[in-house]
Amino acid sequence: MIALRGLTKEFPGGVRALDGLDLEIADGEFFALLGPSGCGKTTLLRTIAGLETPTSGNIWIGGTEVTSVPPGKRDVAMVFQDYALFPHMDVTANIAYPLRIRKVPRSRREARAAETASRLSLSELLSRRPGQLSGGQQQRVALARAVACHPRAFLFDEPLSNLDARLRLEARTFLKRLQRELAVTTVFVTHDQGEALALADRIAVMSAGRFTQVGTPTEVFQRPANTFTAAFIGSTPMNLLPGTAGDGALRVAGAVLPLPGGVPDGPIVYGVRPEYMDLSPTPRADAFAGKVAVVENLGTAHLVTLESREHLIQAVVPEGAEPSAGTAAWAVPRPGRGLVYRDDRLVSPSPANGENR
Amino acid sequence: MSEHSKPERSQANRHREGRGGEVTDERAESEGRATPSEEGTSRLKGRPEPAERSEAIRHAVAVIGRATFLAAVLGFFALPLLWLATAPFDARPGITVSVPEFTLRNFQALLDNPYALTSLRNSLIQAGGSAVLVVTLAALAAYALSRARVPGRDALLYVLLLLSSVVTGTAAMVPLFELATRLGLIDTHLGVVLTLSGGLLPAAIFIMKDFMDGTPTSYEESARVFGASSGQILRHVVIPLVRPGLATIAVWAVANVWGSFLQPFILLRDPDKAPGAVILYTLYTEGGAPRLDLISTFSLLYSLPVVVMYVFVSRRYGFRFHGGIKS
Helix, strand or coil: CEEEEEEEEEEECCCEEEEEEEEEEECCCEEEEECCCCCHHHHHHHHHHHCCCCCCEEEEECCCCCCCCCHHHHEEEECCCCCCCCCCCHHHHHHHHHHHCCCCCCHHHHHHHHHHHHCCHHHHHHCCCHHHHHHHHHHHHHHHHHHCCCCCCEEEECCCCCHHHHHHHHHHHHHHHHHHHHHCCCEEECHHHHHHHCCCCCCEEEEEEEEEECCCCHHHHCCCCCCCHHHHHCCCCCEEEEEECCCCCECCEEEECCCCCCCCCCCEEEEHHHHHEEEEEECCCCCEEEEEEEEEEEEEEEEEEEEEEEEEEEEEEEECCCCCCEEEEEEECCCCEEEEECEECCCCCCCCCCCCC | CCCCHHHHHHHHHHHHHHHHHHHHHHHHHHHHHHHHHHHHHHHCCCCHHHHHHHHHHHHHHHHHHHHHHHHHHHHHHHHHHHHHHHHHEECCCCCCCCCCCCCHHHHHHHHHHHCCHHHHHHHHHHHHHHHHHHHHHHHHHHHHHHHHHCHHHHHHHHHHHHHHHHCCCHHHHHHHHHHHHHCCCCCCHHHHHHHHHHHHHHHHHHHHHHHHHCCCCCHHHHHHCCCCCCCHHHHHHHHHHHHHHHHHHHHHHHHHHHHCHHHCCCCCCCHHCCCCCHHCCCCCCCCCCCCCHHHHHHHHHHHHHHHHHHHHHHHHHCCCCCCCCCC
């Protein structure tokens, strides 16, 4: 288990990279730190590893406080974004390096390196140097080196970002299976929301050194707690439109939408994902009217951008149903999919408490 | 690089360009052969083409001109080297290059000089000592300067670099001599090694820092997370990564010390401790005329170690001035 209490890191010059973070990561959990660059996610990972010293707050790993324990004594293994494989050592020596530091005899550590390598299908490459390996192979050697030292936790810094797109998908599946088999607590940093949704048991979304939301991928995707998370999660950004709640209805960008229960009157921000919108060729009261500005092909669907007075509204339509640019269209949010934010907090009730129709 | 590696390099150039010259000559010849036959065919056809012929002549003149120019340049560089190669084996060497009257007597005469061989040993001691000192200190200093945040670091480096030319420069020789006398370092190898190393270190640190900066810190951090101590990180990771840089510095230090004359000349009174560069200066007759037989022979022996070292290190490590390893 990894626990953080009031963890703060201030860099010289007054930049607060981490701002009073509290978090508990359960044993065996696959945990993602997700956020745009500069949000402090890598600093947090490095602080857990011990490469950065927090300004205040505490860290526990496996029930022991490690706040001032040097990185080598925390019993964690870290995989760096550039893998940091030692270029002058072959694959065996790289994988066995942590064991060499622990003074495991040469024959035993090489046997263990070979065993770990075969598990990650690297047996053919044991005598190669990192420079002779492809990106995917290097990534697996870096994983093998982390696995071989049987740590209490894995820390991965953007483990997939140096791979090309197709390989990344393959490596992602591999990584998830490996983590399930080993059942070792894993914290990984990513800026790719798709990666976080696909891999993690839980995600912490970060912005400016704070967690904006911590939850399962489903929670974070379906009920983002604030507009930052709402805009960050999802392969197409969520539509976020200002409006007002009152007289039993929501008035948003020219549309009159049903008012979900529990939403007080006043100014609100209405959010709906483009995937949860349908286009209607005829005017409707509960639709956003606009003119088709751009149509982008996504393969199995099209992303349509409507120009509606001062707003841009996006909708995903199935293939074959896309309108042509310049025509008028009406975007209808599907019932129950809209989210209402007030003062940047989610106020619409969860479906379990009463569907908003 | 000092003047002692230059002969080696220009020798290599001469070799390469010599081969290039041969190739051009061959081409010129074959083209020369081709032209008459072409003329023959055109005459057979009864249609002489003056434009084509003048084109061929112009080409031939260009080839000959280029070859002549190259030969002149090569001769200019090759003659001194040729002298160095032939004079030691000549019974009566002059300052001109001639086919030697082959003899090994010059070597015999040189070995009779009590200081000749010891001076080469002294050169080895002083150059080796300085190289070890410079490489060790430069590596440690450059690592620290590259990794730690030191305020005013760049200014410090530039000031050091500026002062280094003063430390071993002629202007500082009197205070240096004074300092060495008070420390009891006159007439010791240590005195020479310390003085010369002091002059070489700033530039060495500067070059090494560049190598260190080119090495990502993630290697060291990775080793640290696995529990390696600072010493282990330095031995297992940092030094192997910057090895080409260390080799470069070592060769550069050896070559510099090998060619130093003024500092050992002033700091050493005892000819038993004088290095080759100083002993070379003593190979004159009592009347002050140079003993060309001894000078040429000694020069040859004196240059060989540096040439051998250069070739060995270049083969083994290669000289790279940007040693960062791509990840």
